[in-house]
Amino acid sequence: MDILALEAKNVNGAETEKKTTQRPKPKAPKKAKRIVYFEVEIVDLKTKEKLLLLDKVEPTSTVLDIKSLFHKSYPKWYPARQSLRLDPKAKSLRDEEILQTLPVGTTASFYFSDLGPQLTWGTVFLTECVGPLIIYLMFYFRLPFIYSPKYDFTSSKNWVVHLACMCHSFHYIKRILETMFVHRISHGTMPLRNIFKNCGYYWCSAAWMAYYINHPLYTPPFYGQQQVNMGLYIFLSMAERTTVATHIHPSTDRVLL
DSSP states (O other): OHHHHHHHHHHHHHHHHHHSOOOOOOOOOOOOOOOOOEEEEEEEEETTEEEEEEEEETHHHHHHHHHHHHHHHHHTTTTOOOOEEEEEETTOOOOOOOOGSSSSOSSEEEEEOOOOOOEEHHHHHHHHHHHHHHHHHHTTOOOOOTTTGTTTTOOOSOHHHHHHHHHHHHHHHHHHHHHHHHHSSSSOOOEEHHHHHHHHHHHHHHHHHHHHTTTTOOOOOOTTTTHHHHHHHHHHHHHHHHHHHHHHHHTOOOOOO
C-alpha cells in the first residue's frame, strides 16, 4: 500500500509540475479597426462647378486639412483665403471642425468661395496704430505744406499743446507694444480690402484732431487749467483701466475702441 501511494504521489506531482511549466497560450491578435474613409467633393459656390474630388480622406481630418489639400491643387487659394461651407447659404466652417463630426455621410460636398487676399490681424493693428502716431507728429512739428510757410518747423507756445502730443503718442505707442508683445489674436487674417476702411478711420481722425490742436492760431481751452486737468484725469484713468485689463486677460482678443 505504501508503495502504491508513493507511486500515485509521484505521478500527481509530475503532472502538477508539467502544468506549472507549461506556457500559456498566446492571445489571438486583435483585429484592426476598419477605417471608413470619406470622399470629399469641393464645388464652386457661384458656378456650382466641381473643382476637386478628394478620395480616401481620413475621418479625423479637420476643415483646415481639407483646405490644405485643396491648396495643393490650387496654389493661388491658400487656406486663409478659402471659405468652405456645407450649404451655399450656411456660415463658413471653422478650421478646427472635424470631418466625421459634421452632418454629412461618407460622401461630403463643400461649397468653396474666395475670400480675396488676406492680411494677418497683427499687421492690421500695427498699420492702424503707426499711422496716427506719425501723422500727429507731422502736424506737431509743423512740416511744410501743412500750415503757412512762415510756420514751418515752429512750435506752439501753449504748454497744453505739448501735453496733448505726449498723451497722444503714449496712447499709440502703448497700443503698438501691446500688439507686438501682449495680445494674442484668435482670428488669423482679415480681407486686404478692409484695411483701407480701418486705416482711413484712424488716420483721418488723427489728422483732423492734430490739425486744430497744433494750429499756429490755437488758443487755450475756454475753462483754462480746470478743463485741462479734467481731460488729463479722464485720459489717465482710461489708460490705467485698459492696462489693468490687459494684465488680467493677456490672451483675449483685441478690440480697438
